Amino acid sequence: MSERFFLATPPGAGHALLEGDEARHLSRVLRAKVGDEVRVFDGSGVEWPATVAAIRRDEVAVDLGEPLQSVEAKLARLTLAVALPKGDRQKWLVEKLTELGVARLLPLVTERGVAEATDSARARMERGVVEACKQCGRNRLMEIAEPLTLEALAAGFPAAVRLIAHPGSATALAGRIGDPDQEILAAVGPEGGFSADEIAAAVAAGFTPVGLGPQILRVETAAIALAARLVMAPE
Amino acid sequence: MSERFFLATPPGAGHALLEGDEARHLSRVLRAKVGDEVRVFDGSGVEWPATVAAIRRDEVAVDLGEPLQSVEAKLARLTLAVALPKGDRQKWLVEKLTELGVARLLPLVTERGVAEATDSARARMERGVVEACKQCGRNRLMEIAEPLTLEALAAGFPAAVRLIAHPGSATALAGRIGDPDQEILAAVGPEGGFSADEIAAAVAAGFTPVGLGPQILRVETAAIALAARLVMAPE
Structure with a gap:
């Protein structure tokens, strides 16, 4: 069996x-x-x-x-702070980020966010993590962290590399960023995007805005694309 | 409006x-x-x-x-040949590959494949491409190609770079491969994986097996991860 x-x-x-x-x-x-x-x-x-x-x-x-x-210790420690989408898109986000080896999913509280990370939503996401781990062979659960605003995240989360996805940013995400043992923090905003104030505050707090191509990606697509580019460390 | x-x-x-x-x-x-x-x-x-x-x-x-x-002409021309998953996973695959700028999705006929690319399935996928394009701002449709076996694909598809996703492969996919104007072809097998014969034939035909990390990714996750790493060309 x-x-x-x-x-x-x-x-x-x-x-x-x-x-x-x-x-x-x-x-x-x-x-x-x-x-x-x-x-x-x-x-x-x-x-x-x-x-x-x-x-x-x-x-x-x-x-x-x-x-x-497990071999997972070799992967970059990526925390994705995401303004959660709703329903099936949230379920998919959790499944895919777990498969791709993201260390931690942090529900991001934003001005234009649509889904609240209630206790029951977090419990549902945690069950999704276990199901995805069983299926994909991952032995360390992806953590579902306490929700934070971008401001609280900037003040309280000491990652060496801080990125914020922002359509139209001049900086494209080229290859791997940082060393495998560095903590990476990447933030993804809601469907309507971060507000100008949120972006300005994030940049002031040391976040680098990165573009993810010419299309406007859905929240879960942007998060999955960041995970695919940041977690899978070349040997 | x-x-x-x-x-x-x-x-x-x-x-x-x-x-x-x-x-x-x-x-x-x-x-x-x-x-x-x-x-x-x-x-x-x-x-x-x-x-x-x-x-x-x-x-x-x-x-x-x-x-x-459109600015899409600057992106790498990526064809993903995928042993299609069924149902919602197929629908998601089409939406996400369209958002990420994949040029062409080619249904791959494999020994262990589960979903057939019937005419009605292809029509449904084409509708999914249009819907995703409307939403994400993409102006060139992702092509849904005629289904091919891996053998026919190897013989008839003249891409400069040929990759085949294969769990456990020594080669990790590090950064961008090829020039932005090269055609890239990447193949993703069914849930049960390619057979040993299929892998051997692909390698003989010039495909490089690439690993996508320690987890066993679902079909659509592997395809989306390849798209995120291969299409979004750094400037």
Whole structure:
């Protein structure tokens, strides 16, 4: 069974418990039996081969093999601060950024933003992160950070490289920026764009405006394009 | 009225007709009147400011101003040959590749492919291209090419740079490849990956396998990531 299962609770020494939907999916949908081999991860960057040890109502106990260290530590640490789109576009944004290896998605509170990062929206996004991680083989969860305004972000987030997507900017995003171990922070505004005040304040705070080509990209497209260009570090 | 309308029929000298849904959207939903200003494009790379001259049943006649040349000619000519995903993932693929400036999407026929590029699927994708162009300001349509196998593609498509996405490849995609005026061809396989035979044949035909990071990307994610890295040429 090559499917991956998420451990909501970090494992003890050599043992772990699958709970809730993860346990039910394994025991009822896939009809696992004691002795079956699966793979599990706890979102901290490690994966284990595991053997089903016991199947109980709503939980499955597994014995863990040797942990496999993830290669994700080699990737640039990218935080994308995004004025969230709504509905399916938000769901896609989370899935794609998780697949592409973005470290952290920070809901950006902007003048023209449309979607609020309520607690339930953040919980839904966190479930999306787990689902995407299971599917794409990523072992460290993408963090869904607390929402911030651009001002609070500029004051409180000490990234070495700070970029702000702004259509028509003279600076194009050419190749990789910074070293693999530098923190990169990139901000993407709402459908109507950042206001002139927001851009001016960001530039004053050390953000470099970058253009992403001649088309007006949707919010999720701009964020995904930045992730594709900034995370995937050439060796 | 800043909305953009698509001309299914190329304009004559100084005049054009909006037809079908485009005409009905303008006249009935937006309740345009004679004299209103709009913007129109015919998918060949040009946009015109236009003035509504007459509103008839199911068509709107417009007078055209001076054509605005598009900046898209400066972008790398990228053809993405993709083993199409199904449903919403296919729809998203088309929207995002159009926004990112991909020149041509070619449905790739592979051993493990799941979606067929039937005539109705291609017509649906072409409608998706027009919708995305209207929204993102792109004036040249992304072409939906005839489906080909990898073998036929290798034999019949004379691109200067040929890439094939293959998880685990030693070559990472670092920065821009080729000159802005070179044709680039990049192939993306189905969810289950290319077969070993397909990869071997592609390499024999001059394709370079490229990796896109440690995660296993979904088809549409791999295609979008390639587009983000290959189309947006730094000045």
